[in-house]
Amino acid sequence: MITRPDDLPEEELLLSGTRSCAGCSMSLMYRTAIKALGKNTIITVPASCLTVLHGLYHKQSVLVNVIHTTFETTAASASGIVAALEALGLDEKITVVGFAGDGGTSDIGIQGLSGAAERNTNFIYACYDNEMYSNTGTQRSGQTPYMAYTTTTPHGKLEHKKNIPMIMLAHNIPYIATTCASYPLDVFNKFTRAKQFKGTRYIHVLAPCPPGWGYPTHESIEIGKLAVRTGIFPLYEIIDGKMFLSKESEPYLDPRKRLPVADYLKKQGRFKHITQQHIDTYQEYVNGQWDFISKML
Amino acid sequence: MVNSRDPKSTIAAVQHPTVGEAGKTGTWRTFRPVIDENKCILVTSPKARCHTCWMFCPEGNISKTRPPRVNYDYCKGCGICAQSCPHDAIAMRKEEDEP
Numbered sequence: 001m002i003t004r005p006d007d008l009p010e011e012e013l014l015l016s017g018t019r020s021c022a023g024c025s026m027s028l029m030y031r032t033a034i035k036a037l038g039k040n041t042i043i044t045v046p047a048s049c050l051t052v053l054h055g056l057y058h059k060q061s062v063l064v065n066v067i068h069t070t071f072e073t074t075a076a077s078a079s080g081i082v083a084a085l086e087a088l089g090l091d092e093k094i095t096v097v098g099f100a101g102d103g104g105t106s107d108i109g110i111q112g113l114s115g116a117a118e119r120n121t122n123f124i125y126a127c128y129d130n131e132m133y134s135n136t137g138t139q140r141s142g143q144t145p146y147m148a149y150t151t152t153t154p155h156g157k158l159e160h161k162k163n164i165p166m167i168m169l170a171h172n173i174p175y176i177a178t179t180c181a182s183y184p185l186d187v188f189n190k191f192t193r194a195k196q197f198k199g200t201r202y203i204h205v206l207a208p209c210p211p212g213w214g215y216p217t218h219e220s221i222e223i224g225k226l227a228v229r230t231g232i233f234p235l236y237e238i239i240d241g242k243m244f245l246s247k248e249s250e251p252y253l254d255p256r257k258r259l260p261v262a263d264y265l266k267k268q269g270r271f272k273h274i275t276q277q278h279i280d281t282y283q284e285y286v287n288g289q290w291d292f293i294s295k296m297l
Numbered sequence: 298m299v300n301s302r303d304p305k306s307t308i309a310a311v312q313h314p315t316v317g318e319a320g321k322t323g324t325w326r327t328f329r330p331v332i333d334e335n336k337c338i339l340v341t342s343p344k345a346r347c348h349t350c351w352m353f354c355p356e357g358n359i360s361k362t363r364p365p366r367v368n369y370d371y372c373k374g375c376g377i378c379a380q381s382c383p384h385d386a387i388a389m390r391k392e393e394d395e396p
């Protein structure tokens with residue numbers, strides 16, 4: 001486990017000058033994650049902002065092996081790569097990773113993911129969660145939170161976020177983790193830990209998106225930290241069914257330590273229409289989420 | 298000739314790793330990060346450790362050196378480095394004001 005910024009490996013596997021927006025935290029979490037995964041990795045990526053980051057044929061902006069797959073097939077594609085590596089006797093040497101957005105994971109890709117997890121196929125599935133279909137101009141996904149504006153929820157989404165890590169828990173896989181782009185050391189440590197397990201491993205990374213969420217580019221880190229400090233996005237690991245709260249989220253088990261959800265919501269354009277009643281509903285939802293977590297610890 | 302039975306001769310679309318895949322993204326900038334070496338802890342105390350700005354740059358446009366340097370060819374001017382420096386050593390300056 002590393003604890004300081006300069007403990008991160010110096011070698012950059014993400015090359016400067018990509019196509020992703022200024023201030024994109026998805027780019028930051030990907031840069032950090034591939035440092036942990038290393039060069040002996042094959043990543044399969046469905047249609048998303050992450051595809052765009054990789055660039056246009058015949059150039060690509062990373063030094064790891066990447067396969068571009070269709071929107072719904074991340075886990076099926078990863079399963080195929082795993083089968084091929086096993087046939088070639090290379091499965092011990094190469095890490096396979098499916099890296100998809102929240103839409104690609106919780107909506108269109110969930111059946112393939114569920115099938116692969118049920119078979120405990122040997123790969124890491126990482127979902128970077130920018131809480132909308134950012135690449136196609138911000139439509140609602142199953143991960144869009146309550147009351148967030150998207151082009152398909154013009155008055156705010158009426159439903160809460162779908163809890164994908166808990167759906168993955170129901171598959172009895174060996175490793176599940178949540179992390180956030182604003183904590184690169186946590187991202188690095190969790191990807192490093194995931195590599196040590198065999199079977200399906202799931203990592204959910206919250207990745208704030210300046211144009212989609214409506215905040216200035218320099219605030220990406222602060223917004224992600226507020227999601228954690230308000231208790232909206234808890235960071236934890238679940239190892240063989242047992243939950244461990246990560247140190248970044250530990251204080252917020254105590255409701256008095258949590259910042260009010262309004263501190264997070266009010267900084268973002270996507271919530272600018274919300275009323276006090278919505279804020280109260282949001283707060284109740286977050287408190288309920290922590291009651292659930294405290295029973296799991 | 299491509300022999301479809303020989304995996305080594307299979308032809309696929311191959312992409313090549315390239316710095317600046319999207320061109321010189323430094324041209325996207327409105328503000329540029331300028332590191333004040335008199336404030337950077339790596340300069341002011343030779344034994345200190347930091348590189349927080351390097352860690353947080355979404356694309357690795359800051360070097361892990363002492364003092365750190367910004368790669369202006371590709372820095373998109375997001376301001377994350379300036380926001381995250383614990384010693385307030387990075388200022389965001391309007392492009393036109395810079396020589």
Ligand SMILES: Cc1ncc(C[n+]2csc(CCOP(=O)(O)OP(=O)(O)O)c2C)c(N)n1
Pocket residue numbers: 047048049050070071072100101102103104105130132133134135136141
């Ligand atoms: C079958 C199919 N439907 C729709 C699309 C168009 N499409 C491309 S990317 C995308 C959104 C991806 O959203 P998400 O997975 O959340 O990733 P993000 O763009 O937010 O990074 C959509 C709808 C597609 N490529 N394939």
Ligand code: SF4
Pocket residue numbers: 019020021022023024025026027049130134135208209210211212
């Ligand atoms: S739209 Fe959002 S997630 Fe996509 S590249 Fe831009 S900042 Fe990143």
Ligand code: SF4
Pocket residue numbers: 023330353354355356357358359367368371372373374375376377378379
């Ligand atoms: S964090 Fe943003 S402003 Fe700072 S060097 Fe990187 S791209 Fe440039």
Ligand code: SF4
Pocket residue numbers: 332336337338339347348349350351365381382383384385386387
């Ligand atoms: S974050 Fe600030 S103090 Fe630390 S290395 Fe960068 S410029 Fe220097």
